[in-house]
Amino acid sequence: xxxxxxxxxxxxxxxxxxxxxxxxxxxxxxxxxxxxxxxxxxxxxxxxxxxxxxxxxxxxxxxxxxxxxxxxxxxxxxxxxxxxxxxxxxxxxxxxxxxxxxxxxxxxxxxxxxxxxxxxxxxxxxxxxxxxxxxxxxxxxxxxxxxxxxxxxxxxxxxxxxxxxxxxxxxxxxxxxxxxxxxxxxxxxxxxxxxxxxxxxxxxxxxxxxxxxxxxxxxxxxxxxxxxxxxxxxxxx
Numbered sequence: 714x715x716x717x718x719x720x721x722x723x724x725x726x727x728x729x730x731x732x733x734x735x736x737x738x739x740x741x742x743x744x745x746x747x748x749x750x751x752x753x754x755x756x757x758x759x760x761x762x763x764x765x766x767x768x769x770x771x772x773x774x775x776x777x778x779x780x781x782x783x784x785x786x787x788x789x790x791x792x793x794x795x796x797x798x799x800x801x802x803x804x805x806x807x808x809x810x811x812x813x814x815x816x817x818x819x820x821x822x823x824x825x826x827x828x829x830x831x832x833x834x835x836x837x838x839x840x841x842x843x844x845x846x847x848x849x850x851x852x853x854x855x856x857x858x859x860x861x862x863x864x865x866x867x868x869x870x871x872x873x874x875x876x877x878x879x880x881x882x883x884x885x886x887x888x889x890x891x892x893x894x895x896x897x898x899x900x901x902x903x904x905x906x907x908x909x910x911x912x913x914x915x916x917x918x919x920x921x922x923x924x925x926x927x928x929x930x931x932x933x934x935x936x937x938x939x940x941x942x943x944x945x946x947x948x949x950x
Contacts, residue, residue, distance in 0.1 A: 714798060715743040715744060715745045715771070715799070716798075716799060716800045716801055717742070717743075717744050717745065717799060717800070717801040717802075717803065717820060718744075718745045718746070718747055718794045718797070718799040718801070718802055718803065719737060719744055719745070719746045719747070719803040719804075719805050719816070720747050720749060720786075720787060720790035720791075720794065720802065720803065720804055720805070721733070721746060721747070721748050721749070721805055721806070721807050722748075722749045722750075722751070722783055722786035722787065722790070722806075722807075723748055723749065723750045723751070723753060723757045723758075723761075723807050724750070724751045724753050724757075724780055725753045725754065725755045725757060726753065726755075726757050726807040726808065727753070727755040727756050727757050727760060729807045729808050729809060729923075730748070730757050730760055730761060730807050731760055731764060732809075733807050733808075733809065733813065734746060734761070734764055734768070734772060736813050737813050737816070738768055738771065738772075740813075740816070740817070742816075742817060742820070743771070744771075744803075744816065745770075745771050745772070745773065745799070746771065746772050746773065747773045747774070747775065747790055747793060747794065748761045748772075748773070748774045748775070749774075749775045749777065749786040749787075749789055749790050750774060750775070750776050750777065751777050751779060751780045751781055751782075751786065752776065752777060752778055752779055752780070758774060758776050761774045762774060773793075775789055775790070775793060777789065781894075782894030782895065783874075783894060783895055783896075783898060783899075784891060784892075784893050784894045784895065784897075784898030785894065787804060787888075787898065787902075788888060788889060788891070790802075791883050791888060794883075795880065795883055795884065799880065800879060800880050801820060801823055801824065801877055801878070801879060801880075802877070802878045802879075802880070802883060803816065803819065803820075803876065803877045803878075804874055804875065804876045804877075804878075805874075805875055806874060806875070806923075808923035809921065809923065810920055810921055810922060810923050811833060811874070811875040811918070811920070812918065812919065812921070815833055815875070815916070815918050816877075818831075818833075818916045818918075819831040819832075819833060819875070819876070819877040819916055820877060822877070822914040822916055823877050823878075823879050823914075826914060827912055828877075828879075828912050828913060828914035829878070829879045829881055829882040829906060829911035829912050829913070830876060830877070830878050830879070830882050830903070830906045830911065830912075830913045830914075831876065831877045831913075831914045831915075831916055832868065832870060832873050832875070832876050832903070832913065832914070832915045832916065833870075833873055833875030833876065833916055833918040833920075834868075834869055834870040834873055834915035834916060834917055834918060835853070835870050835873065835918065835920045836854060836857055836869040836870045837869045837870065837915040837916075837917050838917060839917030840869075840870065840915075840917040840918055840919070840920075841917075841918075841919040841920070842919075842920045843919060843920065843921045843922065844921055844922035845920075845922050853872065856871070856872055856938070856939075857869060857870055857871040857872060859939075859942070860872070860900055860942050863942045863943065863946070864900075864904050864907075864942060864945060864946065866903060866904055866907045867907075868903055868907070868913060868915065869915055870915060871899075871900050871903060872896045872899055872900060872938070873899065874896075874899050875918060875920075876899075876902075878906075881911070882906055882909075882911055885909045885911065886902065886905035886906055886909060886950055887905065887949060887950050888902060888905065888950075890948065890949070890950070891905075891948075891950075893937055893938075893941050894937065895933070895937050895938060896937075896938045897937045897938040897941035897942070897945075900938060900941070900942060900945070901941070901945050901948070901950070904945050904950060905948075905950035908950050909950070
């Protein structure tokens with residue numbers, strides 16, 4: 714039995730999902746994968762179920778009705794993972810903007826360096842962003858500064874979605890009360906870890922914009938995060 718599960722939320726990722734699964738399964742370390750699919754009309758879930766025959770107990774899927782958002786996908790994934798015996802629970806996108814080669818560095822930060830949350834960070838020393846328009850880089854960078862100013866958390870990349878939680882972190886953070894569906898969920902989870910006085914380590918990564926498929930970013934998601942950080946201050950995480 715592996716000690717590590719990677720949660721990958723999907724919606725219309727047919728161009729990426731098989732390549733990502735095969736890449737993760739090729740590593741020497743035994744990772745398991747949980748796909749949380751929001752009824753993708755492009756056949757993403759069907760492809761995952763085909764691959765389950767090949768990867769048997771290492772590949773799992775939760776199928777949900779309709780597009781319910783990133784936050785609820787991770788809540789469902791956390792619940793499922795904690796019901797099993799995994800000690801390290803990862804978050805990763807399907808589109809290779811998060812390089813799966815970096816999984817081991819996130820794992821080592823938790824397993825060997827005492828972090829309860831490790832973050833694949835674009836904005837700590839050594840972190841980079843490739844193939845993004847300059848304006849988008851600026852928006853993302855200053856969004857993290859905005860979050861730090863309001864929540865007073867010493868995390869450089871507050872909106873990062875490439876992470877590893879320990880079981881202890883997810884058992885302490887009251888994630889089920891988080892109402893946000895987009896990037897605000899990612900911010901709120903980090904805030905919850907910090908509020909519970911758990912160790913966080915940022916691991917430098919190179920973030921590369923997706924080559925295939927469509928970004929799920931929207932004005933609504935951005936606005937939710939902009940306003941949501943103020944609501945987080947009063948949440949009992």
